[in-house]
Amino acid sequence: MKIIAARTNKKVGMIIMVAIFLSLCFMLANIFLTYDSTVRTVEISISTQSMKTAADIAREVDVEGFERFLQKPTEDSADYIMLNRFLNDYRLKIGAKHVYIVVMDAEGNSRVMINGLPPGDTAHTYIGELCTLTMEEVQPAYHGDTFHTGIIHDPKYGVYITTGAPLFNTSGKLVGIVGIDTGVEVLEQIENNALKNSLFYFFANLVVLVLIVVSYTLIRRWYQKETLRVVGDSEQTFQKEFRSILTSIQSIKHDFANHLQVIFGLLELRKVERAQEYLRGLQTDLQVVTLTQQVANPALLVLLHSKVEKARASQIEMDFHVSPEENFEGVLSSDLIKILSNLLDNAIEAAEADPTGERSISLHLKKVGNTYQFTVENTGVTIPAENVKKLTQEGFTTKMSEVGGARGYGLSIVQEIVKKYEGELSVTSARGRTCFSILLVVDKRVAG
Known part of the structure; x- marks a missing residue:
């Protein structure tokens, strides 16, 4: 990433130098023509x-x-x-x-x-x-x-x-x-005044040009740092989720032979009902394997693989509905990962604490017109109405913080991204089910 940035900076520097040279030429030409x-x-x-x-x-x-x-x-x-x-x-x-x-x-x-x-x-x-x-x-x-x-x-x-x-x-x-x-002695005086005025405007334009270049350089450096930060965060999340997928696939591969032996043994013993029950327990693993065919966006695929495996490890049933042909190209992958990663992590933590033991999560991702609509619903403890309005405040959390741990920033990050796309974030919680609904407005050219 840094090597690419260095090469880009070199090219941009050359472009700026050429632009400055051409600007100076135009200014000098303008002075001569004006004079x-x-x-x-x-x-x-x-x-x-x-x-x-x-x-x-x-x-x-x-x-x-x-x-x-x-x-x-x-x-x-x-x-x-x-x-x-x-x-x-x-x-x-x-x-x-x-x-x-x-x-x-x-x-x-x-x-x-x-x-x-x-x-x-x-x-x-x-x-x-x-x-x-x-x-x-x-x-x-x-x-x-x-x-x-x-x-x-x-x-x-x-x-x-x-x-x-x-x-x-x-x-x-x-x-x-x-x-x-x-x-025409007065003409010579006018010539001198015109030359002085032209030089004044030249130096004034030169100062403005320098300020523009300096401002552009500072803004560009800030933007590069911000981009590297965003990409770095997204890449870190992506790698984390991808490692989780690899672990999950290796586990599935390792356990596949054992699962076949158990099923074969149960059928040999004519315990069909036990075999069926055992197969139902493997549905989550099957969901992880077949997820690749249902999600077109690579970043989203990696994220969902990771979260499905995380939910399975906590014995949480995760149900997701994603249109196979939708790749969500109207949203930056980094933004998509941040939104769903935070919402699903919160949903998994909430479902783990479900006192009824139901433990389920439902995810719906769809496109309607020029908007994307995301819905994450989970079982768990009902959030009090007075806390629902505070969920998107930076630092606010309904979870217990570990010593030295920073909590309560996930939903504020999601809220910032929602504002970026001129969208809406709504939260409802009642009767042991909490639902986060997000609407993002995307470019009409993408939506069309």
Whole structure:
């Protein structure tokens, strides 16, 4: 048993290690996805708002004035000054780094024509200065759509996202692109916060995982100890009863020849009535031999063999009724043994003390629907009504205790098992007969 438990523990340990590894992988993956999703959500939110603003600016730009400026691109022209102030006002209003108008040259390079910065600003650009926008990035503008770039890390202007909107003249020709550089330093702060939150949740989940593993380990160890205890008790009872059966069979085998000689002698002497009486005395032995054909459950078979032999030794007539095809698979064998072993031991002790000398025990085991019904009835001294209600209390007994002996726990054990199966235990005692009736509710799938 211990070797099997050790092998099982090794396999369970490997399963737990794999589960922990997979859980850590899932948690790390979840942290990465959460972090990436947060960053992308903020980035898309900033880009969407900036693209909308770029489209609004493009609708308000004096396109004719911008075309006149392109014919003579100088900073002292009235159109340049007007557009510069217009873009600068918008820049201050929306809090952007830059608001400007670019054009694409014949080589596909973007050039800043008007930057919405006041004269003398350190970030001010000259007319026609190269811009970081590429032809690929501004391609949507040629189709009348807004666009945005990814996050740009510029050593001169910092971290920002560029968004843009097309600038068309009255004839539908693309004459320029309104660009907005929006600082995303706040995005870096959000990234740091998201990372910190993700790490916090990771360690929180890790602590929960450790607690779950520790709890599972402790519960499993308790369950194994409890299982080993239950199995050990059942195995001890089983071995005890099995040894009793072997002794009984050896005794029957040893006495068989003697019984035949006695019967043969009585018949030779023509004492038929004495032979019949002798045969009736052997019925209990015959009952032990034929019991194997009447009980399908192995554990129950061993138990009944033992109890029949014990009853026979005390000259107690035991009558049992068990359906041959019923193996009682809806009840654990350990529970079945504990219930019937305690009830039959009590019945045998009570029958031995029967003052009338009748000494009989009747056992009925049957299945009704999704329930098992067990009845053990014995002759003996009538139990007072006030004691009947106390029989299932732990430690209570109607028997005299031997010095140092623990008595009165059998029926409390039976009661615990009955509760486990949501069943009922009832006791009646009158006119020298005591009856214990037990009902166990089993799984409907088993009963069906």
